[in-house]
Amino acid sequence: MTDAAIAVAGLRKSFGNKTVLDGIDLDVRAGTVFSLLGPNGAGKTTTVNVLTTLVKADGGTARVAGHDVAADAKAVRAAIGVTGQFAAVDELLTGRENLQLMVDLSPLPAKGGKRIVAGLLERFELAESADKPASTYSGGMRRKLDLAMTLVGDPQIIFLDEPTTGLDPRSRRTMWSIVRELVAGGVTVFLTTQYLEEADQLADRVAVLDQGRLVAQGTPDELKRQIPGTHVRLRFTAAAELDAAARLFPDASRDDEALTLNVPGDGGTSSLRALLDRLDEHSLSAEGLSVHTPDLDDVFLALTGRTTEAVK
Ligand SMILES: Nc1ncnc2c1ncn2[C@@H]1O[C@H](COP(=O)(O)OP(=O)(O)O)[C@@H](O)[C@H]1O
Numbered sequence: 001m002t003d004a005a006i007a008v009a010g011l012r013k014s015f016g017n018k019t020v021l022d023g024i025d026l027d028v029r030a031g032t033v034f035s036l037l038g039p040n041g042a043g044k045t046t047t048v049n050v051l052t053t054l055v056k057a058d059g060g061t062a063r064v065a066g067h068d069v070a071a072d073a074k075a076v077r078a079a080i081g082v083t084g085q086f087a088a089v090d091e092l093l094t095g096r097e098n099l100q101l102m103v104d105l106s107p108l109p110a111k112g113g114k115r116i117v118a119g120l121l122e123r124f125e126l127a128e129s130a131d132k133p134a135s136t137y138s139g140g141m142r143r144k145l146d147l148a149m150t151l152v153g154d155p156q157i158i159f160l161d162e163p164t165t166g167l168d169p170r171s172r173r174t175m176w177s178i179v180r181e182l183v184a185g186g187v188t189v190f191l192t193t194q195y196l197e198e199a200d201q202l203a204d205r206v207a208v209l210d211q212g213r214l215v216a217q218g219t220p221d222e223l224k225r226q227i228p229g230t231h232v233r234l235r236f237t238a239a240a241e242l243d244a245a246a247r248l249f250p251d252a253s254r255d256d257e258a259l260t261l262n263v264p265g266d267g268g269t270s271s272l273r274a275l276l277d278r279l280d281e282h283s284l285s286a287e288g289l290s291v292h293t294p295d296l297d298d299v300f301l302a303l304t305g306r307t308t309e310a311v312k
């Protein structure tokens with residue numbers, strides 16, 4: 001057995017005459033986080049569905065935990081856990097009952113189930129609400145419960161399809177720390193996301209999916225090197241001011257039409273203060289200022305020349 005938890009070659013899938021996956025190749029090393037990054041409609045869920053045996057591919061091969069997804073779907077299912085884009089939680093049941101149901105459905109010995117459930121509730125900070133119906137849970141709590149349900153069978157490989165889309169920043173961070181814990185425990189995580197920051201935070205390797213093809217693959221740092229970094233955008237009212245400011249910041253890039261200057265920097269308060277002082281010293285003032293952190297849109301524009309809007 002190699003240490004590839006997931007190995008995909010030439011994967012293709014169409015729905016009717018619409019090609020959704022147009023020859024995907026990727027490998028995920030065991031014990032790492034792989035993030036599939038792409039806008040709405042790029043084919044992320046379809047990829048997850050094929051790899052988790054929910055959907056049959058039209059061509060190519062995919063091996064998960066050493067088993068072929070088409071020929072040996074049962075063995076694949078036994079090795080994986082899946083948390084879908086839309087939570088599989090039963091609203092009418094309490095958090096504890098949802099988890100217990102997973103224990104009952106799993107091939108685990110029934111003994112010890114209660115302890116597993118209690119442990120997961122504790123770990124996911126759900127113990128206090130464990131006996132309330134899931135319908136009363138916030139979006140973040142529901143996602144956590146969903147992920148906890150995934151972990152009942154102790155899967156080696158976990159698929160998380162947009163686990164934090166629509167979550168508030170705090171719940172997002174909780175999810176991130178759970179993913180990190182899982183990986184520290186040797187689990188392999190295949191994660192889809194629309195957030196560059198999320199891929200950057202969690203993934204060992206990232207692939208960018210665009211119209212059924214992977215247009216880039218590498219470490220988050222390799223990816224970010226291909227796109228413009230964090231910068232401060234200054235907007236001026238006159239071309240002469242833009243000229244003068246551009247002379248002060250030789251690293252900056254300018255847009256003569258919009259009268260803006262993009263100054264590379266971390267966007268932190270002290271570098272902002274230094275930037276404003278610099279303008280002040282030269283009696284220059286900007287009409288507007290914004291801090292711009294690179295996101296999926298920047299990745300797309302840099303890699304494909306299109307914005308993410310064009311993909312929808
Ligand atoms: N069962 C299906 N039948 C027809 N079209 C589908 C089906 N599933 C997905 N699609 C289409 O495939 C494309 C990719 O969808 P999806 O994999 O859900 O993308 P993502 O998860 O990246 O948003 C979309 O255009 C979607 O409408």
Ligand SMILES: [Mg+2]
Binds near residue numbers: 085
């Ligand atoms: Mg999706």
